[in-house]
Amino acid sequence: MLARRVCAPMCLASAPFARWQSSKVTGDVIGIDLGTTYSCVAVMEGDRPRVLENTEGFRTTPSVVAFKGQEKLVGLAAKRQAITNPQSTFFAVKRLIGRRFDDEHIQHDIKNVPYKIIRSNNGDAWVQDGNGKQYSPSQVGAFVLEKMKETAENFLGRKVSNAVVTCPAYFNDAQRQATKDAGTIAGLNVIRVVNEPTAAALAYGSDKTKDSLLPCMILVVEL
Template sequence: MRLLSTSAIRFAKTTGDIVGIDLGTTNSCVAVMEGSQARVIENSEGMRTTPSVVAFTKTGERLVGMPAKRQAVTNPENTLFATKRLIGRRYNDPETQKDKQQMPYKIVCDKTGDAWVEANNQKYSPSQIGAFVLMKMKETADSFLGREVKQAVITVPAYFNDAQRQATKDAGKIAGLDVLRIINEPTAAALAYGCDKNEGQTIAVYDLGGGTFDISILEISGGVFEVKATNVTLLSV
């Protein structure tokens, strides 16, 4: 899988602010460039990461982030977390069925055969739940910059297939963002550590996240990152 040229992430022909978003299984964060350095923005609670949790109260109020996480114990069936594990997956996927046995909320089958979730008798696609988290990231960036952000780059695991990547892009669109690029998480990590400055090398990137533990082998040549191999272990909830 050939990935982006490092010069491509500058998006020279675009106008306005572009944020980078890590839509994680457990936590998410948003960053902007300040000069040549990326700054991870603090949310309204003063934290640089926001729990990827969405909850619906008995009165129909939607909570996102820490407020949703705080009430999870008393409202488990309507508190949705780790839905990134379901994004772009079919209901009959063995991993979906395994998650169905472990999650306190309902995982249901959409009419298309995709895995959806249910809260307060309302069905949502994983992309919609991801969009609620992305909206929170957008609000954080808007507040920090003092203006509306409309463009974003979102990272995804290297093992994501086309359906999962498209579902992530759909989440961004629902959140009101023009997703300029979907970047593999190990590539983003390599860029953050300046690995693009060293030509003709092969590197290993380990990613221990909330939902998976994976390793990717990247080959860097001519400013282009190429995933030579990736292996993933799905972690229990």
């Protein structure tokens, strides 16, 4: 099992992403798609990538975090109880990460989610559960990343501490740093934060040899 090779194509990303790369790499590296709605984790199995199944048997995990009493729920368990616990169930928090409370996108989201979005002491947008406890978007993202980390560790049978994490191409410096902070909170050394369409373009050629690639232009569209 060569999980570490999952980062190989990602490391071809261009120089502008060097700020989001860590030079300290020892051991396995996993690839994580931290999505707005769903997240997933992959490793290299031989010379092919494999998206791993979670404990429920699915390859994608809802990017949902909930607090019920003293219990923290992540993924499908959190999503299932969302209707009965709306004020303490956080979804689509990726839309808030690295944004200021006064951002027009945040003001729009405030009107469309059942949980509270508040102004933190430094002016960033945070969330607050039904018991008044506050969380930064990076903290909520970290809970999802922990779930991805756990999925990979269950599959590999050993601890994992390194990851490549994707983000939307439109993310600014603050949003990229907040994504990396989420990884740090989750106990991961984020080697690189990679644009999602860049990862898709690189993945297209990951299983092809030079001779099998036809002279053509490939269009990658992020929907």
